[in-house]
Amino acid sequence: MKIPFTKMHGLGNSYIYVDGFHVELPEESLPTIAKQVSSVHTGIGSDGLILVLPSNLADVRMRIFNKDGSEAMNCGNGLRCVAKFVYDKKYVHKQSFEIETKSGVVTATVHPDKDKHVESVTVDMGEPVLERSNIPMETENGGLFDEVVYEHFRVDGDDYYATAVSMGNPHVVFYQDNMQDAPIHTLGPKVTTDERFPEGVNVEFVEVLNEAELRFRVWERGSGITQACGTGACASVVASALNSYVKRGQEVTVHLDGGDLWITWLESGSVLMRGAAVTVAKGHTWVELDV
Numbered sequence: 550m551k552i553p554f555t556k557m558h559g560l561g562n563s564y565i566y567v568d569g570f571h572v573e574l575p576e577e578s579l580p581t582i583a584k585q586v587s588s589v590h591t592g593i594g595s596d597g598l599i600l601v602l603p604s605n606l607a608d609v610r611m612r613i614f615n616k617d618g619s620e621a622m623n624c625g626n627g628l629r630c631v632a633k634f635v636y637d638k639k640y641v642h643k644q645s646f647e648i649e650t651k652s653g654v655v656t657a658t659v660h661p662d663k664d665k666h667v668e669s670v671t672v673d674m675g676e677p678v679l680e681r682s683n684i685p686m687e688t689e690n691g692g693l694f695d696e697v698v699y700e701h702f703r704v705d706g707d708d709y710y711a712t713a714v715s716m717g718n719p720h721v722v723f724y725q726d727n728m729q730d731a732p733i734h735t736l737g738p739k740v741t742t743d744e745r746f747p748e749g750v751n752v753e754f755v756e757v758l759n760e761a762e763l764r765f766r767v768w769e770r771g772s773g774i775t776q777a778c779g780t781g782a783c784a785s786v787v788a789s790a791l792n793s794y795v796k797r798g799q800e801v802t803v804h805l806d807g808g809d810l811w812i813t814w815l816e817s818g819s820v821l822m823r824g825a826a827v828t829v830a831k832g833h834t835w836v837e838l839d840v
């Protein structure tokens with residue numbers, strides 16, 4: 550199947566975007582298409598596939614598939630790129646508009662320059678979900694509706710301390726004194742499929758630089774180490790407020806491998822995320838469909 554695509558990234562977290570307003574992909578083949586287009590060897594190369602679709606609930610709908618073909622509930626870097634995609638294509642004619650995701654409707658605001666070129670987008674990501682049972686995360690010692698804040702978490706006989714937050718998709722945050730020592734290559738793959746997270750989990754490593762700056766790395770569910778994770782950065786700011794490392798209502802700069810995001814957990818409850826969205830390439834790709 551020949552598919553027109555646009556490759557875009559948010560801080561190096563790249564996806565292959567397909568315009569669902571004009572292209573219909575067979576539902577049963579979406580996981581295999583995601584795997585094929587994501588391969589750097591036999592495909593275009595990305596962290597996954599994102600469909601930009603019409604919506605009955607919002608101005609546009611986003612569906613996101615990880616590199617392994619699994620569909621996710623939300624994607625922060627993807628939301629910023631979807632906002633740029635539809636604004637640049639004039640599918641929307643306002644600077645603020647709504648995007649439907651599998652975990653709800655969010656509001657995006659593009660920031661065009663004088664040439665109408667969008668380089669950065671702010672997304673109101675809505676409220677984080679903190680109850681253990683809605684992360685979801687199994688309990689060993691806490692109640693189903695407790696928050697998971699700096700909770701003892703043993704892995705292969707080693708002691709860690711987990712803070713869990715959902716931004717529509719599940720995240721667990723481990724704090725590091727020094728990011729150089731973060732066990733991302735060992736703990737990341739173990740925890741992302743740990744049975745205590747029935748739906749899997751995105752695994753974040755955070756070093757608190759000061760009350761307005763975090764250093765962040767991520768092992769993403771379904772994609773492994775990526776350059777950036779927008780929902781993960783939001784979850785890390787929420788987790789850091791829950792641990793009193795940062796203050797609610799104050800903007801936090803999150804330094805990710807691929808660049809910076811500016812995130813505020815508002816007193817009103819919403820999490821605002823601002824950052825870049827970049828178009829890399831446009832073209833056609835050919836994929837083998839499941840027969």
Ligand SMILES: N[C@H](CCC[C@H](N)C(=O)O)C(=O)O
Pocket residue numbers: 562613615620621622623624625626627718719751769770771772775777778779780781
């Ligand atoms: N791997 C994530 C989806 C992509 C999230 C990330 N790329 C972002 O920018 O939020 C999950 O399975 O929940």
